[in-house]
Amino acid sequence: MPRSQSTAAQRAREAQQQGGGKFTALLRQAAGGEPLSTFALRDLLAECSTSPLVVVDWDYHPDYDVRGPQMFDSELMGGPVPYGTVLALAGALSQSAMDAELLVESHSRLEGAVVRCEGRRFNLVLTQEMVYELCRTPRCHHHPVEEFDIPFCTAHLAERSTEELVRMARAWGYAQHETHSNDPGNATTGLEGTLLVRAAVARAAVSETLDVMVEACFQDPNLIDDVYWDADVAMAVRHGMDRERLRLEKEAKAEAARLRKAAGDSCTTCGRTLSRHWPGWNVPPQFCSTTCAPDTPPQPSEGNPWARSFR
Ligand SMILES: [Zn+2]
Ligand SMILES: [Zn+2]
Known part of the structure; x- marks a missing residue:
């Protein structure tokens, strides 16, 4: 196991074995608001290419004949992950070095995980072999306006x-x-x-x-x-x-x-009625002048x- 890996996932597993409870909640608790885990891209790819297939109980109705993606149990990510999702992440990070640091921001077992790398954020879909990029603001779950040039929601x-x-x-x-x-x-x-x-x-x-x-x-x-x-x-x-x-x-x-209009047509600072006339683009619209604008x-x-x- 790489030395850089945090032990939040291990602590959560131990807590689950001892007292039961939902793994995801225990994992969040174990991490105490810190990143759930950090490791190098190389380590995740190594784990992906060497870990055996794991059978996951998706808890589907027996008549519902749908097989989930092929998965391995990732110690780094803290739970089962589809091989294809990791490969899709590697594709999205193809411009990054193999020692680029990945940081697990959140993880919901068999649902999804959010991973950060070099300021970029990705939603790893754990029910399919899929990854998509998120707004770069931590904890935001929206898509960016445009992934490369306008990477915020x-x-x-x-x-x-x-x-x-x-x-x-x-x-x-x-x-x-x-x-x-x-x-x-x-x-x-x-x-x-x-x-x-x-x-x-x-x-x-x-x-x-x-x-x-x-x-x-x-x-x-x-x-x-x-x-x-x-x-x-x-x-x-x-x-x-x-x-x-x-x-x-x-x-x-x-x-x-x-x-x-949202400001009630009056200056947020001094309350003066906002002129219909254009005060100029150098004043935010809800203020009457540069003096009043923060x-x-x-x-x-x-x-x-x-x-x-x-x-
Ligand atoms: Zn956002
Ligand atoms: Zn004003």
């Missing part, structure tokens, strides 16, 4: 700093530029671009985010004629940029109106309008 996206939003917007814009390379005038940042701009409204970072994303998705306006020698294509790209910018600005205005906009949380699901 819609609610947690609004918690990111201006710098992070701009970085994501640039990466996503470039990705869409590549996707539409055969028809550059019709490029669009799509729903993902909309979600980035909505998050930027909450951060008072619309101008920076929108400029960077539209330019990455199309072209530096000063270089269009140099890059696209065909005048028709150059014109289509200019038109496409205007169209995309207009679309995203409309989305930003609608989101700002929604946030103002340095850090409010974070999304349960029951708070920032936490709205955008989908």
